[in-house]
Amino acid sequence: xxxxxxxxxxxxYCSRLLVGxxxxxxxxxxxxxxxxxxxxxxxxxxxxxxxxxxxxEPSLLDVLPPAKYTLLPNTAGCYSADDAVRTLRxxxxxxxxHSLVKxxxxxxxxxxxxxxxxTISAAKTxxxxxxxxxxxxxxDPIIAKQLEDIGCVxxxxxxxxxxxGMGILNPWNLQLIMERVxxxxxxxxxxxxxxxxxxxxxxxxxxxxxxxxxxxxxxxxLMASAMKLAVEAGRAxxxxxxxxxxxxxxxxxxxxxxxxx
Amino acid sequence: MRILPQPDNxxxxxxxxxxxxxQHFEHPLxxxxxxxxxxxxxxxxxxxxxxxxxxxSQFTQQHLVHGDKLEIVVAVGGG
Numbered sequence: 204x205x206x207x208x209x210x211x212x213x214x215x216y217c218s219r220l221l222v223g224x225x226x227x228x229x230x231x232x233x234x235x236x237x238x239x240x241x242x243x244x245x246x247x248x249x250x251x252x253x254x255x256x257x258x259x260e261p262s263l264l265d266v267l268p269p270a271k272y273t274l275l276p277n278t279a280g281c282y283s284a285d286d287a288v289r290t291l292r293x294x295x296x297x298x299x300x301h302s303l304v305k306x307x308x309x310x311x312x313x314x315x316x317x318x319x320x321x322t323i324s325a326a327k328t329x330x331x332x333x334x335x336x337x338x339x340x341x342x343d344p345i346i347a348k349q350l351e352d353i354g355c356v357x358x359x360x361x362x363x364x365x366x367x368g369m370g371i372l373n374p375w376n377l378q379l380i381m382e383r384v385x386x387x388x389x390x391x392x393x394x395x396x397x398x399x400x401x402x403x404x405x406x407x408x409x410x411x412x413x414x415x416x417x418x419x420x421x422x423x424x425l426m427a428s429a430m431k432l433a434v435e436a437g438r439a440x441x442x443x444x445x446x447x448x449x450x451x452x453x454x455x456x457x458x459x460x461x462x463x464x
Numbered sequence: 465m466r467i468l469p470q471p472d473n474x475x476x477x478x479x480x481x482x483x484x485x486x487q488h489f490e491h492p493l494x495x496x497x498x499x500x501x502x503x504x505x506x507x508x509x510x511x512x513x514x515x516x517x518x519x520x521s522q523f524t525q526q527h528l529v530h531g532d533k534l535e536i537v538v539a540v541g542g543g
Binding site: 223225226227233235246247248249250252262263264274276277279289290292294296297365381405413414415418444 | 470483484491504507508509510511512515517518519535536539540541542543
């Protein structure tokens with residue numbers, strides 16, 4: 204598998220599992236899970252600093268140094284193109300000009316379903332400003348193609364709603380997206396357990412991004428390692444090419460001759 | 465949170481919104497001074513002033529004026 208890299212915006216990654224850093228109980232748990240996942244690309248959020256509170260409080264970037272990981276700042280929590288663009292401009296400044304970002308513009312706070320109209324608008328602005336945009340979107344193949352045409356470097360459709368753990372609800376749409384799009388397709392959101400990640404990879408997705416499935420597990424580091432194995436297994440199965448499904452087979456696995464009488 | 469002593473008649477005082485809360489400062493004050501006062505000097509932050517990014521290299525040159533709206537952000541865990 205070493206010569207099967209994931210290439211995003213010209214950069215090569217060995218791991219096809221991308222992980223978020225939210226919802227952990229502390230930085231130690233975050234670090235243990237990220238390390239167990241083997242992920243090289245990890246998402247972070249951009250938030251207002253707590254002015255005057257705990258000046259000595261450790262920072263996430265001390266625990267997960269930008270020199271060791273490809274940090275992917277996201278726009279989670281943004282409901283408009285403007286807010287998403289402002290957030291990523293701040294992120295680029297924060298990370299010394301780093302331009303690889305995750306764009307996500309949400310439609311409503313209950314479902315966290317993406318607002319694709321605002322997403323497309325933000326993507327146009329960000330690409331124009333030189334950002335390399337990995338974009339979270341619905342599993343609509345037409346929108347996915349439009350986002351690629353705008354210049355996004357990876358299309359990241361949901362498998363099911365953020366934080367739902369419902370798994371791959373519409374594998375057919377994911378296949379339609381992969382048929383239409385040349386850039387990497389990374390399932391983002393909805394994975395609940397290892398088999399979901401394996402299914403995404405068996406379908407031919409180029410990677411999987413998850414946060415809650417690991418962070419909300421009883422043992423996050425153990426689930427992170429399960430996800431690492433599942434993504435690798437699913438990828439290997441995809442490359443190997445599965446046997447066709449048949450209702451039954453008249454070809455048993457053992458020889459049909461030489462049976463004792 | 466009070467950062468400076470109570471404004472009095474001998475000082476020119478400006479009001480600035482920082483992350484949505486109004487703060488009062490003695491004038492003149494650079495962004496670098498502000499960062500120092502807020503004990504954010506050692507932190508990796510980014511700052512937006514009235515909707516525009518202010519690069520770190522300009523923190524000492526840019527002075528706050530009354531009515532400025534600042535956003536100061538850090539990286540936190542997120543998915």
